Amino acid sequence: MSKSFQAIKGTKDLLPVDTARWREFEAVIHDTMQQWGFGEIRTPIFEKTELFSRSVGEESDIVSKQMYTFIDQSDTSLTLRPELTAPTMRAYIQHNMDREGALTKLYYMDTLFRQERPQAGRLRQFNQFGAEAIGSPHPEQDAEVIVLACAILNKLGVANPTVLVNTVGSSESRERYRSELVNFLTPLKNELSETSQKRLKSNPLRILDTKDKKEVALLSDAPDILNCLNSEDLHHFEKVQGFLNELGIAHECSNKLVRGLDYYTRTTFEITSPDVGAQNALCGGGRYDELIEQLGGKPTPAVGFAAGIERIMLALGEKQDQTTEKVMVYIVTASESAVDSLFRLANKLRQNGISTSFDTLRRSVKAQMREANRLAATHAVIVGDEEIADSSAKVKNFKTGEQNTISMNDLVSHLKSL
RNA sequence: GUGGGGGUAGCUCAGCUGGUUAGAGCUCCAGGUUGUGGUCCUGGCGGUCGCGGGUUCGAAUCCCGUUCCUCACCCCA
Numbered sequence: 001m002s003k004s005f006q007a008i009k010g011t012k013d014l015l016p017v018d019t020a021r022w023r024e025f026e027a028v029i030h031d032t033m034q035q036w037g038f039g040e041i042r043t044p045i046f047e048k049t050e051l052f053s054r055s056v057g058e059e060s061d062i063v064s065k066q067m068y069t070f071i072d073q074s075d076t077s078l079t080l081r082p083e084l085t086a087p088t089m090r091a092y093i094q095h096n097m098d099r100e101g102a103l104t105k106l107y108y109m110d111t112l113f114r115q116e117r118p119q120a121g122r123l124r125q126f127n128q129f130g131a132e133a134i135g136s137p138h139p140e141q142d143a144e145v146i147v148l149a150c151a152i153l154n155k156l157g158v159a160n161p162t163v164l165v166n167t168v169g170s171s172e173s174r175e176r177y178r179s180e181l182v183n184f185l186t187p188l189k190n191e192l193s194e195t196s197q198k199r200l201k202s203n204p205l206r207i208l209d210t211k212d213k214k215e216v217a218l219l220s221d222a223p224d225i226l227n228c229l230n231s232e233d234l235h236h237f238e239k240v241q242g243f244l245n246e247l248g249i250a251h252e253c254s255n256k257l258v259r260g261l262d263y264y265t266r267t268t269f270e271i272t273s274p275d276v277g278a279q280n281a282l283c284g285g286g287r288y289d290e291l292i293e294q295l296g297g298k299p300t301p302a303v304g305f306a307a308g309i310e311r312i313m314l315a316l317g318e319k320q321d322q323t324t325e326k327v328m329v330y331i332v333t334a335s336e337s338a339v340d341s342l343f344r345l346a347n348k349l350r351q352n353g354i355s356t357s358f359d360t361l362r363r364s365v366k367a368q369m370r371e372a373n374r375l376a377a378t379h380a381v382i383v384g385d386e387e388i389a390d391s392s393a394k395v396k397n398f399k400t401g402e403q404n405t406i407s408m409n410d411l412v413s414h415l416k417s418l
Numbered sequence: 419g420u421g422g423g424g425g426u427a428g429c430u431c432a433g434c435u436g437g438u439u440a441g442a443g444c445u446c447c448a449g450g451u452u453g454u455g456g457u458c459c460u461g462g463c464g465g466u467c468g469c470g471g472g473u474u475c476g477a478a479u480c481c482c483g484u485u486c487c488u489c490a491c492c493c494c495a
Contacts, residue, residue, distance in 0.1 A: 006487095055495095066494075086495090116493070117419085122494080195493085277490090368455090369455040370454095370456085372454095394453095401456095
């Protein structure tokens with residue numbers, strides 16, 4: 001046992017008992033996204049490392065410690081994608097998608113990798129779905145993306161989501177806020193944690209995200225970004241909230257919400273759940289008006305979100321699978337000669353769209369019946385010498401216990417009519 | 419990288435102030451008279467008690483090391 005192989009730390013197998021639920025989940029995503037006019041994009045599982053270091057931010061800790069990065073045979077540094085916005089934008093630029101229309105709406109649902117110590121809701125290989133609306137600088141686009149995220153979580157049945165919204169301003173406003181924040185924090189420098197002290201230089205806004213109680217207290221008097229916004233930024237933020245209000249989407253303004261990505265401008269948002277554990281963010285996103293240009297495209301505004309599938313599943317908790325009403329047949333052979341005609345019969349049923357299973361272990365009738373029940377078949381079709389002789393089959397309904405003799409010629413139509 | 423909890427049958431766990439052949443429930447398999455499930459009854463398969471070392475006449479049980487899982491911290495795209 002100790003010598004056998006095990007899934008890599010932070011990765012999980014999905015067994016048949018799990019995949020049913022995943023497929024349902026995925027169906028909701030695909031359906032809703034299509035309904036909202038978003039088209040699916042699938043990008044390669046790895047990219048040049050530089051794509052991420054340039055977009056996510058050079059913060060070397062993150063880039064070097066939390067990404068799966070390796071050198072390939074031609075000495076190129078590649079990275080298993082840790083997020084999907086940058087790859088999606090890369091594809092958008094590469095395929096000149098701006099020429100297909102002024103507004104491009106894309107969604108994805110794919111697998112990502114991060115090398116972190118696993119815990120509840122945080123795996124090393126995990127899945128996200130998300131949407132990106134590329135081309136519009138206007139607040140209704142921010143709102144649509146947020147509303148879409150809410151709609152999906154709602155459809156999935158997430159119970160107590162909290163929507164947090166904030167704005168980090170355009171780069172102009174943010175610059176002004178940044179210097180005010182630095183002015184505020186510098187005199188307090190010695191009371192800050194080591195990482196926060198570093199950030200004071202590299203990325204002071206991130207300090208707002210701290211969970212350190214002492215720092216949270218210090219920050220209660222910190223300048224508010226809303227006071228540093230220029231009028232366009234302020235107007236944009238107000239409009240976004242206005243749309244949310246109009247649609248009755250409850251949300252909280254959190255002026256401390258600064259998402260970790262460097263590329264955000266103006267709107268940032270997050271949806272959290274109390275039912276998940278320490279990693280409570282189900283979904284996060286925001287506007288990134290400068291990213292596409294940074295990656296070598298034309299200046300193009302965009303806004304999007306990404307949501308963690310495993311975390312949402314956690315928030316949903318255990319759900320009992322509902323029994324399907326669909327007819328599912330298990331063929332029971334009661335004699336050796338019946339085995340000979342087994343395939344023909346099974347094929348006939350399957351070709352007619354009837355879910356069919358049977359035993360290949362040559363087990364007793366009792367064992368076959370047991371198996372049928374275990375597999376939750378709705379009906380048993382029993383064939384033995386007797387039935388072969390008069391070209392019929394017994395059809396037993398497991399729910400009612402009723403059993404009828406049906407002629408072979410009528411079997412398919414009989415089963416289909418159930 | 420740091421800290422807490424935990425590794426005993428396929429699963430959930432009991433046993434752990436050391437004592438002879440290691441248990442339960444569920445699952446699985448097989449029977450309960452002729453070819454019929456689920457319920458019920460009976461029986462069976464299944465464990466070198468995570469791995470290595472130590473203490474002891476004797477260790478699942480005590481000690482040390484190690485590894486994996488898990489939750490949390492850090493961090494969070």
